Structures are given as C-alpha cells and as structure tokens.
Amino acid sequence: MAANPAARPAGPMTFEALADAIMYRWSVERDDWVSPSEVEQARLYLARVGVATLALPDGGYAIDGDRAAVCGPARLVLLGLRHLHATRRTAD
Numbered sequence: 424m425a426a427n428p429a430a431r432p433a434g435p436m437t438f439e440a441l442a443d444a445i446m447y448r449w450s451v452e453r454d455d456w457v458s459p460s461e462v463e464q465a466r467l468y469l470a471r472v473g474v475a476t477l478a479l480p481d482g483g484y485a486i487d488g489d490r491a492a493v494c495g496p497a498r499l500v501l502l503g504l505r506h507l508h509a510t511r512r513t514a515d
Contacts, residue, residue, distance in 0.1 A: 436464070437464065437468070438461075438464040438465050438467065438468035438503055438507070439468065439507060441461055441464055442503075442504055442507050445457070445461060445500060445504065446504065455497040455501075456497070457496050457497050457500045459496075461500055462496045462499060462500060465499055465500045465502070465503035465504075466478075466484075466499065466503075468503050468506070468507065469499075469502065469503050469506065472506055472510075474486065474487060474502070474506065475487050476499065479493065482495070482496070483495055484496070484499045486499075486502065
C-alpha cells in the first residue's frame with residue numbers, strides 16, 4: 424500500500440515538506456483549498472527564492488510588489504509549488 428503524503432506529523436513544517444501533501448490533497452480531493460499556515464509557508468518559501476509577496480487588505484497577494492499581479496491564496500501556493508517543482512526537476 425502506498426504511503427499517504429497527506430498524513431503528516433503535527434507541528435510546523437517547511438513548504439518543501441508540505442508540497443507533496445498539498446499536491447496529493449489537490450489531486451485526490453479536486454479541491455484547491457489551502458490553510459493560512461500553508462499560505463504563510465508558501466510566502467516564506469517564495470521569499471527564500473527571491474519572489475517578494477505582499478498581503479493585501481482584501482485577502483489577495485501582490486507578487487513582486489506589482490499590483491497588476493494579484494492572486495488569491497490558492498494561486499499563491501500554486502506559484503510556490505511551480506517554483507519548487509522546477510528546482511526539483513533541475514536537481515535530478
């Protein structure tokens with residue numbers, strides 16, 4: 424039986440550790456809901472790779488300080504997943 428990446432230990436985790444669980448949940452449940460802690464981990468990860476984000480009063484996020492590139496929480500996490508996937512792919 425395959426391990427369920429969505430079953431993770433309690434406590435704070437890095438975005439890199441959460442990424443597989445998020446992708447598993449999104450693919451199995453077909454729901455792109457993200458928790459506030461997952462969004463914050465994605466923002467921290469994006470900051471580490473040089474992508475600045477700004478939380479907006481309406482719940483959206485500006486990317487790289489460009490208000491034209493505004494997205495919601497799930498889209499922000501997706502951006503983090505894309506960056507992480509690209510680094511994992513080039514590391515192979």
